[in-house]
Amino acid sequence: MPLSPLIEISTSEQIEQLQQGTITAVELTQAYLDCIATREAKVGAFLRVENQRALDQAAEVDKRRLKGETLGKLAGLPVAVKDVLCDKSTLTTCASRMLENFRPPYDSTVVAKLKMADAVLIGRTNMDEFAMGGSTENSAFQITRNPWDLDRAPGGSSGGSAACVAAEMAPLSIGTDTGGSIRQPAGLCGIVGLKPTYGRVSRFGLVAFASSLDQVGPLTRTTQDAALLLETIVGHDPRDSTSLDQPIPAYSKTIFEPVKGLRIGLVREHFAEGLASEVEAAVREAFRVYESLGATVKEVSLPHSKYAVATYYVIAPCEASSNLARYDGVHYGHRTDEAAMVAELAAERKALETAQDEVGLDRLDSTLVRMYKRSRSEGFGPEVKRRIMLGTYALSAGYYDAYYLKALQVRRLIRQDFDAAFGEVDLIAGPVTAQTAFKLGEMVEDPLSMYLVDLYTVSANLAGIPGISLPCGFDKSGLPIGLQLLAPPLEEERLLRGAYMFEQATEWHQRRPKW
Amino acid sequence: MENYTTIIGLEVHVQLATKSKLFCRCSTQFGAEPNTQTCPVCLGLPGSLPVMNRTAFDHALKTAVALHCEIPQFTKWDRKQYYYPDLPKAYQISQYDLPMSSAGYLEIIDEKHAFEPKRVRITRAHLEEDAGKSIHDEAAGKADSEIDLNRTGTPLLEIVSEPDLRSSAESKAYLQELKLLLTHIEVSDCNMQEGSLRVDANVNLHIDTVDGKIATPIVEIKNMNSFRAVERALDYEAPRQFRVWQETGQKIGDAPKQTRGWDDMAGVTRGQRSKEESSDYRYFPDPDLVPVLISKEQIAEARRSLGELPADLRSRFVEQFGLSAYDASVIVNQGHAVIDYFEQVTRESGDAKSACNWVTQDILRLLKERNQTIGEFEISADKLAAMIAAINNGNLPKPRAKEAFELMLNQGCPAEQAIRELGIEQVDESALVELCRDMLVKNPRVVADVQSGKVQAIGALIGQAKKLNPNIDPARFREICWELARQSSSSE
Amino acid sequence: MAITRSDVEKVSLLARLQLSDAELDRLTVELAQIVEYVAHLSEVPTEGIEPMAHAVEVHNVFVVDEVLPSLPREAALANAPRHNERAFLVPPVLG
């Protein structure tokens, strides 16, 4: 079945046609649902495609448009949302058995803003369980494949959001980024992904992984689309104490203005061993492109960047171990089979009694403790357990200062490195990842090397600064290479304008996977 | 046998008087149907975030200042992590290493001199959230436990004292004074039945032995649901620890800190099983909340908002009005309304002693009998002041004051009217002398008795005289009759 | 501070995770690796450096004390694994 050409045209064109009435929201939504029908079986980007709801929303938008009502920024545009943002009209599973049937009684602020903007919420995308991972292979429910090579991972944790846009199953999607989970999959899937300044986008209703690092952001085909979607979801939220009360520039309007006298920072530490030569070549080429646009390239140093991953893998698991403690099978989420649990305990007690093992009997779990343990062990996957264990260990008596406190101090040094660097340059550019998309299953057995994939992305989360990933080339096996740009806090506008300059000078963003 | 000192420190949790919870806008109203006052935040649902209640913080700051605490410029909130079904996030948002106040004190006194006045040091007072309630099956935990999260997230102030208390009497006095202070500054109703004031005690003994002073292991006592229970528990626990020491000789450090629950029925404390792992709370700063910076101005403002504290009022009433320490505290313990009433009566009548007597003796009794508040009491402060003034300037003879008071109470009328309606007017001296002369003439035997030294004989005349004129002052009548009787004798 | 199997067992109780012997063995190895890696932080001199617990430093965020509607009880209990229309149910907490 031939797919509708509507999915090929740019978002701004889709908006224009919707406004002029040459197409309807239902037609556009149906075009994407058709694409999903043909490609989703191969990609597995969605945990749930919400056909009926999407078509209803689209019909509603068309009806209101006919009535001449003023509609929201995204009126009639399909948006896919990572299954980690609460939406009271569907489930929110975080790709975990723990929340397999969890139906939040409230909307996250981001979802509420999308609804306010009259977006069509087309489906909920796959992810690493509780956003922990960089390949989306930690989903409890399914594998998501990279549209550029179905044997490879789309990256993660927002792999579903990246893959569905790369596969043209949605024009726009929402992801979350705690250590690179938007920028890395965007880079590996050849699309644009933006992580805003910490506090720019409300975390209210975002199921927490690491509260001081999590940010919500757009994954789109172009920087222009990213500006539009960002504009829709940013803003101060009184329900999030860490939300920033700062003016919001009109990103989608200002993005076209080039940054005059742009100074681009090249980070000395970025070009170390481990960086694939093709990736390095593409990134160095990107600097040349900027120079050709009149920008000056300046070498800067982030001396503590080599400690970023270690810092991140203390802070994130510590916060995660606490944030995920609430999943204990008491008030919501998975609870173990109580009869089986009681039987298990009885059997253990009997064995201990016959062995007259007093110590063992004294140590034997209470019913409640056993219920917690079984419910959590059944509800969480290996990576989530690993990080809960790591964080619990690092926060436990005797280790707090050596790990958590130390990491918080190094975190400040990392932030200070950026403050110093941004004293000399307007933006910092570099690779998103050291390698292009890796094979499915390649990393699952080796957690540490999986963690090291975040090398170039975690610093922005630790420092709270905005970053964007955009296509800057392809390797010889046809896999996308991502360019990461970083800006000082609250400078998303500069970030987008700088990214748009590069995008205009290149055509990497126009390539699409073959089907 | 060795004698010992009981060393007591109290840990008090008070619910702060806010309309909504500490981190969400659910009502804190007591007694609602289970789980009808919850939302995503206090249910600890995935994605929910806390935002701090301004009034709760202000109340906490006010209390810290009233307890003479040191207030840091920077304070933050931490997560105290443990699993319990009434704690839906599996952590309590509390304060660990940088509490909002520390190093304060509370002075306790006992008018009946059961103990010396003392300054009890406050270690710290910090703001935290309450947990929910687990309703356990009475039948020894056979059936399921029910979890009610209405109380979850209610603002609590935890006030920890130094181990400065030495007896159950001192401990009770400390709790009473603390409750008086908190209710006086209106940050909590301290209603123990409703759980808005909860007390845990840390107790051990210092024993004088032949080889010096030794300390016994510290025991924490829980589930004491009234001040009386605290008193009884402490009176039970001290000798128990002494017996244990005599049997085991265990010193502090030999055994871990033990937790015991007070069984009010049985009147004993019982050991509670506590797993060793539960003590590792893994505190760390809550990334969902931001720190609070407290300015000198805020502290000064909090101090201004306090007004005069109970201790200040008591000493002022003693010094300025010459009340007894006992009367002063009786009045101060009644709270603002009665204190203001008493002060107004004193101001307008210029007679603190009478004001105090009427309030403490008659009015407080009547309020109790008719369970009224002073605001509902028929005799307003200005009326009582006018009545006292009338007594003092003689317009209302003391002996008839009670009648006037009754009338004012029943008709709500002012003093002058009561005096009029009782037909009370001044009897002028000459008329009274006339009356006496004439009564003596009619009763020569009384005159004779007086002359022979039986002064009390005049008493027999008072009754008749009162019939002739109800307003006469019996005391004055006596004097005049006695004078006249003596004169008549000397004139012979 | 090499991490031992008994450390891992202790932590698994704190974390309320029931782990098989195989899982305990694997985690002991993996956590040891990761802990060894993050231990490199000790190389960084940090005396006098303020810990950075938040990505952006905001202070004094409060809301006014006003009551807003709570969830209907059905909604509050809707996701409960077990409830009796009025309360969440758990196995006997006592005994």
Ligand SMILES: [Mg+2]
């Ligand atoms: Mg406490």
Ligand SMILES: [Zn+2]
């Ligand atoms: Zn609530």
